[in-house]
Every structure is written in C-alpha cells, then in structure tokens.
Amino acid sequence: MTAEGRRHVEERRTRTRALFPRGGKGNEEHGKVGLEHLKRAREEKEGGERNEGSVRAKAKWREEYEYAASVAEARRDGGGGSDPASASASASASASVEAAAAGPSSSSGSRPGEKGKGKKASGLALALPPASKPDGGAREAGAASTSLSTFSAPSASTHEYSASVIRRQASKWPKPVWHAPWKLYRVVSGHMGWVRSVAFDPSNSWFVTGSADRTIKVWDLASGRLKLTLTGHIEQVTGLAVSPRHPYMFSCGLDKQIKCWDLEYNKVIRHYHGHLSGIYALQLHPTLDLLFTGGRDCTCRVWDMRTKAQVHVLTGHDNTVCSILSQGTDPQVITGSHDSQIKLWDLVAAKPMTTLTHHKKSVRCLGMHPKEYSFCSASSDRIKKFALPSGKFMHNTIQQQRSIVNTIACNDDGVMVTGADNGNVWLWDWQSGNRFQEIETQVQPGSLDSENGIFASSFDVTGTRLLTCEADKTIKFYKEDLEATPETHPVRFKPPKDMKRF
Known part of the structure; x- marks a missing residue:
C-alpha cells in the first residue's frame, strides 16, 4: 500500500472514531450526533441532484415557453394587431403560456431526480387559429375553432407521456320523432x-x-x-x-x-x-x-x-x-x-x-x-x-x-x-x-x-x-290526442348498444 493510501485509511478510521467512540460516558449522545451528521450529508447530496434536475427542467420549460410565445406572436402579427378579438385571444394565449412556464418553479420542491418517484406533469398550451379578416373571409379550412394541444413536462425518469382524450362514439341509431299519443x-x-x-x-x-x-x-x-x-x-x-x-x-x-x-x-x-x-x-x-x-x-x-x-x-x-x-x-x-x-x-x-x-x-x-x-x-x-x-x-x-x-x-x-x-x-x-x-x-x-x-x-x-x-x-x-305536447308526453328513447345485422 502506498503512503497516500495509508493516509486515506487513517483519516477514515479517525473520522469513524470521532463519530462512534467506543466506551466512555456520552456514548449514546455521540451516536446520535453521528447519525445526524450522516443524515445531513445525505440531504446535501440529494439536494445537489435535485437542484441539477430542477435546472434541467427549467431549461426545458423555458424552451417550450419561448416556442409557444413565438407562435402566439406570429399569429397575432398575422391576424392584424388592430383586431380587438385577436388581441384578447393572443393575450389569453400568452397568459396561458406564462402560467405553463411557471409550472416547474412553483413545484421546485418536488423530487424529479429520485428514481421511480418522479411525478409526470403535463402542460396545456392554447393554440389559437389566425383571426378572420375584417371583410369576413375565411382564412383556411380547419381554422374555425380553437384547438387544445397537449405536451408533457420533462421528468428525471426516462418515460414521458402526453394527455389524450378518448371521445365516446356517437350512436348510429336514428333519432326518434315525437308523435302525439x-x-x-x-x-x-x-x-x-x-x-x-x-x-x-x-x-x-x-x-x-x-x-x-x-x-x-x-x-x-x-x-x-x-x-x-x-x-x-x-x-x-x-x-x-x-x-x-x-x-x-x-x-x-x-x-x-x-x-x-x-x-x-x-x-x-x-x-x-x-x-x-x-x-x-x-x-x-x-x-x-x-x-x-x-x-x-x-x-x-x-x-x-x-x-x-x-x-x-x-x-x-x-x-x-x-x-x-x-x-x-x-x-x-x-x-x-x-x-x-x-x-x-x-x-x-x-x-x-x-x-x-x-x-x-x-x-x-x-x-x-x-x-x-x-x-x-x-x-x-x-x-x-x-x-x-x-x-x-x-x-x-x-x-x-x-x-x-x-x-x-x-x-x-x-x-x-x-x-x-x-x-x-x-x-x-x-x-x-x-x-x-x-x-x-x-x-x-x-x-x-x-x-x-x-x-x-x-x-x-x-x-x-x-x-x-x-x-x-x-x-x-x-x-x-290534440292536447298532448312533447312536455306532457316526452319521448322515451334508449338506443341499443349496437345495430343488429340480422
């Protein structure tokens, strides 16, 4: 063993004896002090990892924020700044983006760096269509309604997901017409x-x-x-x-x-x-x-x-x-x-x-x-x-x-x-x-x-x-019955789950 190695072993023995002295009075108090020291050292180590993960999360959310803000600004400029409806819609979009960007900072107390315990969070950004022209002409097909897009917040774990909405399939059964009894x-x-x-x-x-x-x-x-x-x-x-x-x-x-x-x-x-x-x-x-x-x-x-x-x-x-x-x-x-x-x-x-x-x-x-x-x-x-x-x-x-x-x-x-x-x-x-x-x-x-x-x-x-x-x-x-109305005799209709083919 080299001199440096022997010195390192001796330092470890000295530190251990100081934390856990053998015999003598106050042995129990020394033991408690040693445990608190180890707990404080572990928290400092985890805090460093947490800070590092929080920095990465903030950087990722900042990129998302800048991208969404640029899209909102481009659409606001394209739709005409004089349109009050467009301005209010763009302002609401910017507010939604800023609220989404503030998400990681408000939850900095979480521990995404811990394995298996990182919570997945999803943010919502409101993507608005370009505002219509003052003359009432349509911009393009598909831009008539507000669409809700989702993106997932990064976490320390390798698995990410995005929120999805499963719509219930409408019944194909014809809707009944009201008839008087x-x-x-x-x-x-x-x-x-x-x-x-x-x-x-x-x-x-x-x-x-x-x-x-x-x-x-x-x-x-x-x-x-x-x-x-x-x-x-x-x-x-x-x-x-x-x-x-x-x-x-x-x-x-x-x-x-x-x-x-x-x-x-x-x-x-x-x-x-x-x-x-x-x-x-x-x-x-x-x-x-x-x-x-x-x-x-x-x-x-x-x-x-x-x-x-x-x-x-x-x-x-x-x-x-x-x-x-x-x-x-x-x-x-x-x-x-x-x-x-x-x-x-x-x-x-x-x-x-x-x-x-x-x-x-x-x-x-x-x-x-x-x-x-x-x-x-x-x-x-x-x-x-x-x-x-x-x-x-x-x-x-x-x-x-x-x-x-x-x-x-x-x-x-x-x-x-x-x-x-x-x-x-x-x-x-x-x-x-x-x-x-x-x-x-x-x-x-x-x-x-x-x-x-x-x-x-x-x-x-x-x-x-x-x-x-x-x-x-x-x-x-x-x-x-000429006195009957849809209010007095409502339609009682319960469509079947599927349409029989035979």
Missing part, C-alpha cells in the same frame, strides 16, 4: 263473427269490412253507421280492396273465391278461379289493372282484373302466402309466408329477385311506408325494416312485441301500428323503430275474454284516423 273515440259493432279485413274508399267517405260471418259491410266513416251489407261468400272473408281508378271492390275468402263487385249496382260482376285452397291475402297494383292473391296453396297468383285471366303463378314458397305488398316500381310484388321467408319478385319474368331469410317465424303481415322507399315485416320473433329495391336489412324495432303480430299499417307522418293476437296495439316511430305507445284493447260485452285479438288495421286516406278489426266482433276508431 292516440286515443279511442268510437266502437262500432254489427258483425256476428270475427272482423278479418278492412278497406277504405279512395274518397275517404266510407269503408268496408269483411268478417267470419261471411258478410261484407259498408260503413259511413264520419258517423260509423252501417250503410249496406253484401252477401255472397260461403266462408270467412279474409281480404278486401277498393280500386282507386274503377268503381270496383274485390274480396277473397277461405272458400277459394275471388269476387269483383260493381259498387254502382252492389253486385258481383266477375269471379276469378284458380286457387286450390283458401285465400288469405289480396292486393291491387297501384297503376296497372292487376290483382294479386295469395293463399294456402303456397302460391301468389297475378290476375288481369278486366279479362279474369291468370297472368302469372308465382311459386317458390313452401307454406301459406299470407301477406302481399304491391308498388309501381320494381320489385312490384313482395310476398311473406308462413315459411318465414320474404320474396321480392320480378313481375315480368315471374321469378324471385331476392329472398330474405331474416325471420325465424312465419311472416304474417307486411307494411309499406306511403312515401319512403322501404317496408316492414312483422313476425312473432321481430319486426324488421328493409330498404327497397335491394331488400337490404336496415334494423329491428327496439322493443319486441312478444306475441303473434297479425297486422301492420303506416301513415304519412311515420306512425306505424301493429296489432297482435293478444289484443294489444303498439304504436311505433317508423324512422327509429321506437315504440311510443301501447294500447291494451278492452273486450266488449258479449264476447269471450279469449276473443281479444286484432286481425286487421288500417289508416284512412288522410292518416288521421285508425281502424282496428278485432275478434270481439267490433271495429274500433282511434285518433290523435
């Missing part, structure tokens, strides 16, 4: 059996109903009085339609008969023969002299109403065709069946264009919006909305009507009504599929409690009155 204002009785079908006169002065008592009754719409009773069917009358271009009315029933009635003489003038079993659906083409019928023989037949000729037989369903829609553009015919399928037909080729298999239960009714190019299908599993002409699935209704839906109708205001076999009438917003009202019909005296189903429903030509045909042998009239 509907109320019952009239009940008409006269049939001796279930009321199975209803149709309105194009002039909106009368309507007709078909019943299980094998009769067709004509009623005055304004007063609800019975005007006429037509007989001729030998089974239940399941379908009715009134021609908008001819003084004809068409009816069909479970007796496999299709009749054309002359409304001027109230007599049958034509019969259409061809179905092999009972007929459940009847529809008229809106622009052509064509008649569509569907029945238990799993076919949809197309008739020329003038010559009684059968134009096409649309085959492809595996069960009863119980609902038909018709429109003036392709697909001109849409059918729903108990085989849970919906078919969109090419009327010229008499072949299906598209087959929709979204339902798992029988499709008992179809409904089309009077103005929109879309339609709805109702089943005991779901009520679904489809777009035309492709038949693309749009969405389900939000709530589920857990019953067998027999009828569906829609008016120009976007109010859709569905009637079920349990006697409930549900009113929906067509756009969003949100149910805004549920009406539980009351069974009329003289009927069994079990006979409270709804078989048919329809809006009048104006869409302001709703008629339901029920199993208690009555026809019920509904109209909007």
Whole structure:
C-alpha cells in the first residue's frame, strides 16, 4: 500500500472514531450526533441532484415557453394587431403560456431526480387559429375553432407521456320523432263473427269490412253507421280492396273465391278461379289493372282484373302466402309466408329477385311506408325494416312485441301500428323503430275474454284516423290526442348498444 493510501485509511478510521467512540460516558449522545451528521450529508447530496434536475427542467420549460410565445406572436402579427378579438385571444394565449412556464418553479420542491418517484406533469398550451379578416373571409379550412394541444413536462425518469382524450362514439341509431299519443273515440259493432279485413274508399267517405260471418259491410266513416251489407261468400272473408281508378271492390275468402263487385249496382260482376285452397291475402297494383292473391296453396297468383285471366303463378314458397305488398316500381310484388321467408319478385319474368331469410317465424303481415322507399315485416320473433329495391336489412324495432303480430299499417307522418293476437296495439316511430305507445284493447260485452285479438288495421286516406278489426266482433276508431305536447308526453328513447345485422 502506498503512503497516500495509508493516509486515506487513517483519516477514515479517525473520522469513524470521532463519530462512534467506543466506551466512555456520552456514548449514546455521540451516536446520535453521528447519525445526524450522516443524515445531513445525505440531504446535501440529494439536494445537489435535485437542484441539477430542477435546472434541467427549467431549461426545458423555458424552451417550450419561448416556442409557444413565438407562435402566439406570429399569429397575432398575422391576424392584424388592430383586431380587438385577436388581441384578447393572443393575450389569453400568452397568459396561458406564462402560467405553463411557471409550472416547474412553483413545484421546485418536488423530487424529479429520485428514481421511480418522479411525478409526470403535463402542460396545456392554447393554440389559437389566425383571426378572420375584417371583410369576413375565411382564412383556411380547419381554422374555425380553437384547438387544445397537449405536451408533457420533462421528468428525471426516462418515460414521458402526453394527455389524450378518448371521445365516446356517437350512436348510429336514428333519432326518434315525437308523435302525439292516440286515443279511442268510437266502437262500432254489427258483425256476428270475427272482423278479418278492412278497406277504405279512395274518397275517404266510407269503408268496408269483411268478417267470419261471411258478410261484407259498408260503413259511413264520419258517423260509423252501417250503410249496406253484401252477401255472397260461403266462408270467412279474409281480404278486401277498393280500386282507386274503377268503381270496383274485390274480396277473397277461405272458400277459394275471388269476387269483383260493381259498387254502382252492389253486385258481383266477375269471379276469378284458380286457387286450390283458401285465400288469405289480396292486393291491387297501384297503376296497372292487376290483382294479386295469395293463399294456402303456397302460391301468389297475378290476375288481369278486366279479362279474369291468370297472368302469372308465382311459386317458390313452401307454406301459406299470407301477406302481399304491391308498388309501381320494381320489385312490384313482395310476398311473406308462413315459411318465414320474404320474396321480392320480378313481375315480368315471374321469378324471385331476392329472398330474405331474416325471420325465424312465419311472416304474417307486411307494411309499406306511403312515401319512403322501404317496408316492414312483422313476425312473432321481430319486426324488421328493409330498404327497397335491394331488400337490404336496415334494423329491428327496439322493443319486441312478444306475441303473434297479425297486422301492420303506416301513415304519412311515420306512425306505424301493429296489432297482435293478444289484443294489444303498439304504436311505433317508423324512422327509429321506437315504440311510443301501447294500447291494451278492452273486450266488449258479449264476447269471450279469449276473443281479444286484432286481425286487421288500417289508416284512412288522410292518416288521421285508425281502424282496428278485432275478434270481439267490433271495429274500433282511434285518433290523435290534440292536447298532448312533447312536455306532457316526452319521448322515451334508449338506443341499443349496437345495430343488429340480422
């Protein structure tokens, strides 16, 4: 060992003996003095490291401050110093920058140099867009709103982060439209059996109903009085339609008969023969002299109403065709069946264009919006909305009507009504599929409690009155409550988390 080394060891021994003397009085006091000396030495060492880290932090924040100040000054000069709005915005930006720059000095008591304990701090700088010209012209796209940029403060640790905002994704579900609730204002009785079908006169002065008592009754719409009773069917009358271009009315029933009635003489003038079993659906083409019928023989037949000729037989369903829609553009015919399928037909080729298999239960009714190019299908599993002409699935209704839906109708205001076999009438917003009202019909005296189903429903030509045909042998009239407001009857809407694709 060299002389310098021996001298160094001797100094350490002397210092240790002075701090911790062996034996003698005051040993405990000497020990305390030694511990305080070591603690003071450690604090001096850490204070040096802290001061060094604070200096580095201040230098970094000073650079950020100078950069932000230069940006604010450049934008203030570019936006015109005479603009008071620009001057106030630049002043607020400078104040924000100075407050951010003062951050490290105000927190100099922290210990960023300590491993694993350095606190990460993030500063916020307000980046303002250039002020608009006095003439009101826009500077550039994207400079119309104030943006908030973030930067992270340096720390002794090697990991740095920047604050970020995660925005909640907006719901894609259509927002519902407010509709006034509907109320019952009239009940008409006269049939001796279930009321199975209803149709309105194009002039909106009368309507007709078909019943299980094998009769067709004509009623005055304004007063609800019975005007006429037509007989001729030998089974239940399941379908009715009134021609908008001819003084004809068409009816069909479970007796496999299709009749054309002359409304001027109230007599049958034509019969259409061809179905092999009972007929459940009847529809008229809106622009052509064509008649569509569907029945238990799993076919949809197309008739020329003038010559009684059968134009096409649309085959492809595996069960009863119980609902038909018709429109003036392709697909001109849409059918729903108990085989849970919906078919969109090419009327010229008499072949299906598209087959929709979204339902798992029988499709008992179809409904089309009077103005929109879309339609709805109702089943005991779901009520679904489809777009035309492709038949693309749009969405389900939000709530589920857990019953067998027999009828569906829609008016120009976007109010859709569905009637079920349990006697409930549900009113929906067509756009969003949100149910805004549920009406539980009351069974009329003289009927069994079990006979409270709804078989048919329809809006009048104006869409302001709703008629339901029920199993208690009555026809019920509904109209909007004119005293209702969005404040008294607010929309209760809770969109689902995701839009179902099937």
